[in-house]
Amino acid sequence: MTASTKSLLDRLRSASIGSWALNLFLVAVGLLMLAPFYWVVLTSVLPQGKAFSLPPKWLPTNVNLVNFSEVFDLIPFGSMVLNSFKITAIITVGSLITSSLAAYAFARLEFPGRDLLFVVFLSALMIPPQVTVIPVFILVRTFGLIDTHAAVYLPALVQVLGIFLLRQWFRSIPRDLEDAAKVDGAGHLRILTRIIIPLSGPALSAVAIFVAQLYWNDFFWPNIMLSSPEKMTIPVGLVALQGYQGGAPAVVIFAAISMVTVPLLVLFIFAQKPITESMAMTGLRG
Amino acid sequence: MSEHSNTEAGSPPTSSRAGSWRKRLLPPKRREKLSPLKRREAISAYAFLSVPLLLFLVFLGGPLVATLGISLLEWDLLTPPEFNGFDNYGQMLSDLTARAAIRNTFVFTFWSVVLHLGFGLLLALAVNRAMPATLRYVLRTVYFFPLIISWAAVALIWRYILDPNFGFLPYYLEKLGLALPNVLVSPDWAMPALIFVDFWRTIGFTFIILLAGLQGIPSHLYEAAKIDGAGALQRFWYITIPMLSPTLFFATVVTFIGAFQIFEPMFIITQGGPGDATRSIVMNIYETAFRSFEMGYASAQAVVVFLVIMVITLIQIGLSRYWVHYE
């Protein structure tokens, strides 16, 4: 073995040991990142008397599912889940529709003031929610819509980022298909729905993902608008109803959190790429 | 009747940018009557835009202007509003709670950005190495996962982890000899604790962004540098950083904006306490508006938040020309 080969092998070997050590370290830290979730699930399978003992027993011996049944007894968890689904679905579908309409107009149609209007829309990206919440609250209150789901989903139906992203995407679609359709007499609506939308799967799903994730998890806005426990979404309900009196003890809340977190983890394990990419592109670190 | 097909008429001019932007932004001169075809197109456009535009005006544009207006009033929603001029803004200067809130928010934001960029970059560099694809997938998943979970759930979880009586973190810290059992009521440690919780939740975001940025750096640059004899540190400084700078810039801006608006951990874990030690400005806005019902004062604070974010972002954009390297 020549000297250079030997040193090359040495370098490879030491590189891989160091490299594997680093990988191991990364995995260990990553698992530590997940430790809080693990602890939550762990705590929720213990009866109240045994939970929260110190030091925590990281490997559970007696698993007890009593807390999970109590979740539905003590807090309106079923309603909370349905509310979250309902609101998120309305916002996601609704904002996809409004964003597509607006994006098509900006991307494909000529009209006076188009570019100025687009810039105005874009500037709204800079508006943080705290700046609009007070007048919207007053507006909602004037119409008697406080403590309704409409107060939560109506303001969210316009998604400027969605309009922006879809417009980018629409512009990149070649016009041949549309031209052909126009020759056949198709109107703009038909072009949008029959041609553009079917070709926009990736963009639509990216928008859908970030909108759904944003509003499924939103706390600030529904917390202000909703006050009846039966109307609350999951985040608002969990915070409002923890604490024994009139709510639920910590173990039950943890069971509720587990019921929401574990499925999300499973979903995320399979759909990590589209979800992270969609969320990362929005620049909404929230 | 125009002979042009719609595609020709519709596409924006591709001539040089300067000069024609004016033409594009401003409406066509009056004497250019729209042909019937174009009129139909404009009508379609307005039809398409009607709902989004209405929603925009009612829920975004209108409220922005309204907040500016309300910030000049004193209004508790029960009695008619009174015009107050800039008194609300002046009040912010003398109100100790508001000042504490702003100070806390700046401290939080500073540390958030520093930690995110620092560790996010380290993490991205570490994960950008050659490794089995599965391992990378796993790492991306575990570090990003907390972002998928709502702040409400995360805050609740950490509230119990940090609990002085039941939480396992104080317990283990004490065992390790770092006795900080009561961070939640410690004026010195409450905010660092929240900075840590926020870091735990959102580091995945910066990590993913920076990782994507790193992966976009063409490897031939590194190879060329190695051939030229550049060491690892030199390669980092002269290739990685400049090539990554647009992403770093994006990450800085985005992290700043998100951190400045922080609300949930303060609201759910410490309620701004102990005293005012962890009150953030958005939390203060919430309390001023929805606990004390001082709409005018709260609006003034919201306007200030908006201005701070805008100004600092513009400054960052301005400074970017000195260090951000675009191809």
Add this chain to the structure above:
Amino acid sequence: MEGARGFRAKTISRREFLRRAGTAGFGIGAAGALGSLSISCGGQQGSEGPAPKGTKVSGELTLVYLGTAEQQEAWKALFELFREDYPDVQLNAHGIPADNWSAFFDTVSTQIAGGKVPDVVQVATEGQRLFASRGLALPIDEYIERDKDYIEEYYNDIHPNLVEWNKKYSSLDGNTYYLPGEFNTMCVWYNMQLFQEVGVDEPTDDWTWDDFLSAAQEITRPGEVYGMHVPPEYFTGIMPWLLTNGASTLNDEWTESTVDTPQSVETFEFMRSLVEKKVSPSPGGTFDPFSATAQGKLAMFGGGRWPVINMRDLDFVEEMKIVAWPQSEGKGSPVGWNGYPIMKESQNTEAAWAFVKFIASKRSSEYFARQGGTIVPPRRSVAISDAFLSTAPEGSEKLYEALDYATPIPSPNEGSVIEREIIDTTTQILAGNVDTKAALGRLDRTIQSELE
């Protein structure tokens, strides 16, 4: 903003309270969850004095209370009872959510300015003096004079201290605005079952701080079982210890701060030592004394009447017993009670007064006792009756007996601000973050400046 949680907590529903406040550091405060209805005194357009006896009582009555719409149900039931006697009166209860009494009265004033005049307001001790000072209440001396017999019967059936405190503290101008109503005092609720298991002698009403400490320490297993819950809360955590050591936060006239007297410093140091020795859980967490007790993890906590609801929910009533607070200098307990002033601007003062009288009636007292309310009815006859004592721990009558030695919770006009500062300082003391004496010195100066 974070102000007087203690004031609010009394009258708002638990759920709403939790929604707003979170569970750290809240006080339950004096009067119970059922607000009082204010009855406007009778009389025509405001202050023309009471109509002659026997005038028909009719019309509409609006009562406002500090709380939310969720207490409406409880009010309705009470109204129905009232309408049995006065079927011609329409009653509405109206909850005003507010952060503290000051904000509450602001809202009431604003509503009056806007034309919505309530007839009666429910005000707990913490807010009574402030309310009287706002000039919104109608003096009821003449009504008391007109219905002397009724009022005297009432005063004879309630503890004389309540009558005296009401006279002394509730207003500064010599007029009477309130009849003293339902109240809460502080006693120690202890887990008899746990005491017996560990083999510690049960406390007696004369037990001292030393007796308490040795019992608590014997039961305490650090981190697993706590002896006593010492929360940084004004009415429930701080005042009982101060009062049993001959100290208080303010002087008798509520004009000066007394938080850094030697006895007060000694009291706070004692409270801190309990946390240090792990006899009590640390502040700042989410410790729930009721469920902890039911699980055998807590031996004692302080409470008035309100824990009975939680303990009934937890099915842990028979295992509990109530005993007077341990003493160092003497027996002590804070007390707070509800009052029902009539608004000066009321348009139906006759009906309002009828309602105030009704609240003082035996039937109403029994209603409070029966519906498992969180307050002690003022009438002795009811407070030691079956209605009150059944499904309640042994020793519940001690809550009434505490009136013998209780001290009204200091409630100057600046009460909400002062309470917040006291709670903040106590939290830091209990957590061991500050030097007790120095912190109390600073607190003393702060309170003093507020009072001026």
